[in-house]
Amino acid sequence: MKILGLLSLLATHLSANSVNIEENAGQFFSSGHTNNWAVLVCTSRFWFNYRHVANTLSVYRSVKRLGIPDSHIVLMLADDMACNHRNPKPATVFSHKNMELNVYGDDVEVDYRGYEVTVENFLRVLTGRLPPSTPRSKRLLSDDRSNILIYLTGHGGNGFLKFQDSEEISNVELADAFQQMWQKRRYNELLFIIDTCQGASMYERFYSPNLMALASSQVGEDSLSHQPDLAIGVHLMDRYTFYLLEFLEDIHPASKSNMNDLFKVCPKSQCVSTPGHRTDLFLRDPGSALITDFFGSVRKVEITMETVNLTDPIEQVEQNFVNEDLQKESYSYVDQLPVSEIIHQTLAGEDAPGSIVAVGGNGLVMPPVFHFYFTVTRHDVATRQEEPD
Amino acid sequence: MATTEVERRRGQLAALSIAVVVIVVGVPLWWKTTETYRAWLPVSQINELSNLQLQLSADVEVVFARGTVTPEQQKKVPLTRTQDEEHSVDEDTALRYRYETRYRTATIMEEDALDQPTAAEADLSLHTLSECPCGSLVVYVIPESSSLLPQDVDVYIGQRRTALLRIGGQIRVGKTLDLLLAHLEPRIKQVLQVMSFSHTDITAALSDRVRLSPGNKESIADSMRTFKSSPGYEITFSLLNPDPKSHRLHWDIEGAVQTYIQPLLTKLASVANFSIDSQTLYYAMLGVNPRFDSSLGAYTLSPDSLAHMINPVEARLGSNAASSNPVLNFLLYVPDAQHSPLHIHDSKKQEVPTNAFHSPRWGGIMVYNVDGFYGPEAVFPVDLNINMAKVMGVFLAQLRLLLGVQSPNAPSGFLVAPCSRTGLADWELDRLMWSRSVENVATATTTITSLAQLLDQIGNIVINDNIAEQVSSAVTSLQLAVAELEAGNLRFALQYSKEAILASERAFFDPSLLHLLYFPDDQKFAIYIPLFLPMCVPILLSLLKIVSDARQKRREKQAKKD
Numbered sequence: 001m002k003i004l005g006l007l008s009l010l011a012t013h014l015s016a017n018s019v020n021i022e023e024n025a026g027q028f029f030s031s032g033h034t035n036n037w038a039v040l041v042c043t044s045r046f047w048f049n050y051r052h053v054a055n056t057l058s059v060y061r062s063v064k065r066l067g068i069p070d071s072h073i074v075l076m077l078a079d080d081m082a083c084n085h086r087n088p089k090p091a092t093v094f095s096h097k098n099m100e101l102n103v104y105g106d107d108v109e110v111d112y113r114g115y116e117v118t119v120e121n122f123l124r125v126l127t128g129r130l131p132p133s134t135p136r137s138k139r140l141l142s143d144d145r146s147n148i149l150i151y152l153t154g155h156g157g158n159g160f161l162k163f164q165d166s167e168e169i170s171n172v173e174l175a176d177a178f179q180q181m182w183q184k185r186r187y188n189e190l191l192f193i194i195d196t197c198q199g200a201s202m203y204e205r206f207y208s209p210n211l212m213a214l215a216s217s218q219v220g221e222d223s224l225s226h227q228p229d230l231a232i233g234v235h236l237m238d239r240y241t242f243y244l245l246e247f248l249e250d251i252h253p254a255s256k257s258n259m260n261d262l263f264k265v266c267p268k269s270q271c272v273s274t275p276g277h278r279t280d281l282f283l284r285d286p287g288s289a290l291i292t293d294f295f296g297s298v299r300k301v302e303i304t305m306e307t308v309n310l311t312d313p314i315e316q317v318e319q320n321f322v323n324e325d326l327q328k329e330s331y332s333y334v335d336q337l338p339v340s341e342i343i344h345q346t347l348a349g350e351d352a353p354g355s356i357v358a359v360g361g362n363g364l365v366m367p368p369v370f371h372f373y374f375t376v377t378r379h380d381v382a383t384r385q386e387e388p389d
Numbered sequence: 390m391a392t393t394e395v396e397r398r399r400g401q402l403a404a405l406s407i408a409v410v411v412i413v414v415g416v417p418l419w420w421k422t423t424e425t426y427r428a429w430l431p432v433s434q435i436n437e438l439s440n441l442q443l444q445l446s447a448d449v450e451v452v453f454a455r456g457t458v459t460p461e462q463q464k465k466v467p468l469t470r471t472q473d474e475e476h477s478v479d480e481d482t483a484l485r486y487r488y489e490t491r492y493r494t495a496t497i498m499e500e501d502a503l504d505q506p507t508a509a510e511a512d513l514s515l516h517t518l519s520e521c522p523c524g525s526l527v528v529y530v531i532p533e534s535s536s537l538l539p540q541d542v543d544v545y546i547g548q549r550r551t552a553l554l555r556i557g558g559q560i561r562v563g564k565t566l567d568l569l570l571a572h573l574e575p576r577i578k579q580v581l582q583v584m585s586f587s588h589t590d591i592t593a594a595l596s597d598r599v600r601l602s603p604g605n606k607e608s609i610a611d612s613m614r615t616f617k618s619s620p621g622y623e624i625t626f627s628l629l630n631p632d633p634k635s636h637r638l639h640w641d642i643e644g645a646v647q648t649y650i651q652p653l654l655t656k657l658a659s660v661a662n663f664s665i666d667s668q669t670l671y672y673a674m675l676g677v678n679p680r681f682d683s684s685l686g687a688y689t690l691s692p693d694s695l696a697h698m699i700n701p702v703e704a705r706l707g708s709n710a711a712s713s714n715p716v717l718n719f720l721l722y723v724p725d726a727q728h729s730p731l732h733i734h735d736s737k738k739q740e741v742p743t744n745a746f747h748s749p750r751w752g753g754i755m756v757y758n759v760d761g762f763y764g765p766e767a768v769f770p771v772d773l774n775i776n777m778a779k780v781m782g783v784f785l786a787q788l789r790l791l792l793g794v795q796s797p798n799a800p801s802g803f804l805v806a807p808c809s810r811t812g813l814a815d816w817e818l819d820r821l822m823w824s825r826s827v828e829n830v831a832t833a834t835t836t837i838t839s840l841a842q843l844l845d846q847i848g849n850i851v852i853n854d855n856i857a858e859q860v861s862s863a864v865t866s867l868q869l870a871v872a873e874l875e876a877g878n879l880r881f882a883l884q885y886s887k888e889a890i891l892a893s894e895r896a897f898f899d900p901s902l903l904h905l906l907y908f909p910d911d912q913k914f915a916i917y918i919p920l921f922l923p924m925c926v927p928i929l930l931s932l933l934k935i936v937s938d939a940r941q942k943r944r945e946k947q948a949k950k951d
């Protein structure tokens with residue numbers, strides 16, 4: 001009887017487990033990632049580059065809406081547009097004209113701001129070579145099962161991207177940084193999007209596996225901005241990112257759109273420049289890669305089937321209360337200038353002639369005064385000892 | 390006439406001496422001052438390590454109980470036997486498994502211990518007799534007629550490092566010793582694969598070195614679920630109370646952690662450091678709307694909606710961690726009064742008994758229903774105590790899964806003892822230590838070899854002394870770890886492998902190794918030309934002039950001779 005019961009338990013347990021694994025494995029098989037990260041970088045400063053900050057913030061907004069938490073996003077903005085004194089609407093950054101959409105909401109968490117956005121810091125974030133004092137929010141703590149989205153925007157040229165108007169990052173450096181990440185298995189798959197002039201030159205030199213790249217314009221073409229807002233006085237967004245944002249607004253966490261739809265965003269008629277993409281290093285078929293694999297964070301879940309049978313009662317944790325009656329020592333500052341002492345001494349020593357001279361510690365005292373010197377100094381020492389109360 | 394000659398001679402000497410100074414003193418000085426400091430690295434040893442030959446040794450002691458071998462056979466039982474199994478994983482990695490089997494017969498005290506009515510009690514009394522060292526096993530062979538094990542079960546795996554193996558019906562005691570040993574060998578190997586290491590486990594642990602094509606679905610799911618080896622982990626327990634107006638929840642988390650979780654973590658102390666904290670979150674809603682199922686009278690969550698529950702909560706969890714260690718989150722969600730009771734259903738619309746689910750490499754969530762504890766006439770807010778034993782049972786199971794402690798499905802005919810009160814059997818710890826040691830060794834070797842490659846390729850990177858020191862210490866620790874694995878000293882192997890990983894990571898991620906010194910050739914020319922050209926052009930021209938003068942003089946001399 002016991003044997004039959006044991007047997008049936010074993011059988012159901014085994015069968016339940018095998019079925020569970022099969023359906024979950026189907027999910028697992030498709031993408032092979034368990035978490036998502038995003039590194040969003042705006043590289044240009046000055047008020048007239050408002051559109052680059054708006055670009056980055058709108059991608060940030062989409063990525064957060066689709067589920068990636070702030071702890072997994074590294075947002076680098078090279079200048080502060082929302083609180084810039086030329087901003088007629090402070091604390092806002094708009095992406096649509098007529099101020100339809102404010103992408104700088106209440107919970108924007110900028111990790112690298114202002115002058116912290118440098119080529120060196122960007123490469124340090126990617127390769128992980130940060131000083132040990134760097135907080136967790138400024139690190140890219142990805143592992144071999146992370147899908148990373150990297151978005152760069154700013155002013156660029158053939159083979160370089162300008163940072164902060166004073167330095168540049170070249171496509172060779174970027175490719176080397178990605179190779180370093182691959183060597184240390186810091187990503188499972190990486191999607192690289194760049195919205196600058198001649199953006200396609202930046203992904204020409206990639207050579208690490210599992211990279212997919214999109215750019216807003218080919219070599220020799222300029223990426224153009226979308227529309228100015230007359231009240232704010234600057235161009236609000238770049239064309240490519242504007243249409244990318246429109247495309248992403250239709251994506252929700254359970255959507256099944258794939259990368260081929262993303263490649264169709266912003267054709268030449270809308271964008272004036274020709275967007276390009278590169279998928280030869282990507283091991284999967286781009287049609288099987290979902291948008292939410294990179295832009296969202298869809299978790300894999302498994303139902304917990306087992307439980308451990310715990311029968312011990314909870315032991316009472318010894319309460320180590322801090323000793324309540326601590327010795328309340330009263331502290332006071334030591335007198336820096338013993339003014340009170342001097343005053344008291346002069347008052348006391350008025351009976352003793354020559355005392356003032358003796359306080360100075362002058363060794364050249366006349367023998368007749370010697371006696372007084374000694375009494376005074378002894379008195380001196382005595383008062384000094386009474387000080388620390 | 391003579392003065393011009395002297396002048397010219399002086400001019401020539403001046404030009405020559407300048408050229409000599411520039412070449413002899415200037416060029417070496419420029420070379421020395423522009424070279425980067427590169428400390429010496431043990432490159433040859435690193436290249437040796439890139440070709441990894443791992444040997445894993447396991448000791449098995451096979452004890453024959455009374456009734457399995459005849460007295461004459463007892464005298465002829467071989468004392469030890471060594472078996473090697475070679476596997477080549479790829480061109481750089483080879484594995485060898487060595488099994489050292491020792492045979493002996495049971496002592497009187499062991500026979501008494503085996504006389505107990507059930508296998509669990511026999512296991513318990515066997516423990517009191519002898520302590521099995523880490524990394525080895527003892528298998529007791531019991532006769533066919535023994536009543537310790539139920540009918541269809543041939544192997545019982547205990548809580549420490551012992552197993553009870555029943556001789557199959559095919560072998561009669563009267564047969565020869567060789568046949569008996571031959572019959573036992575594959576079954577003992579099966580036991581070893583469950584209790585020590587199997588080829589699939591070890592190849593999965595080598596995944597950092599070797600990107601294998603997917604073996605089978607289970608192993609992929611396993612490798613994706615468990616956290617990678619790390620020197621430390623942070624565990625956070627969170628209580629989510631969306632409805633504090635109705636429920637005032639009390640949970641004795643300190644006591645529960647101390648009683649239920651801490652023993653497991655203490656046992657795992659040799660593998661990693663753990664730090665635990667807990668928090669309570671109020672007004673934390675689910676991201677999904679549960680559907681009301683009128684037939685059950687309860688709200689249900691389908692498995693598809695579970696995936697979307699985690700993200701809205703994760704944004705509010707915050708992290709206490711000052712380190713970069715991976716974080717395991719365990720959430721206890723108590724549904725609000727409007728949506729109680731809340732059950733999780735699996736894909737077959739069956740209620741899940743644990744009412745919990747977990748996400749690979751993240752943590753677990755359990756839904757705890759409290760509607761049964763108060764009636765409709767209760768005064769809100771109701772004070773409720775949470776049954777921590779039940780909650781911690783589920784969290785402990787999830788923790789075991791996420792840390793990789795959970796053993797895979799045992800083959801048929803095996804009966805595994807339920808976990809002890811620490812939540813971890815000794816042989817499970819051994820399994821974890823094997824796979825962690827191999828994983829650490831694999832990761833450290835790839836890190837060191839890729840670092841050496843990088844430093845070799847880019848001649849401009851400065852290699853400081855501390856990096857060279859870390860690399861040397863990593864190489865030494867790796868060599869020691871491989872040697873200890875060969876010898877079978879599991880604890881030392883794990884320790885050395887951990888040291889190797891720490892040193893190699895520190896060397897690889899040193900902030901001074903940033904390659905910002907990329908100089909394309911045209912930039913190099915742009916820097917050097919304005920410096921050297923104005924200096925070199927006059928020297929070169931004057932040297933040329935000297936040479937052409939000398940040649941002219943020689944021609945004149947030749948003409949004069951003729």
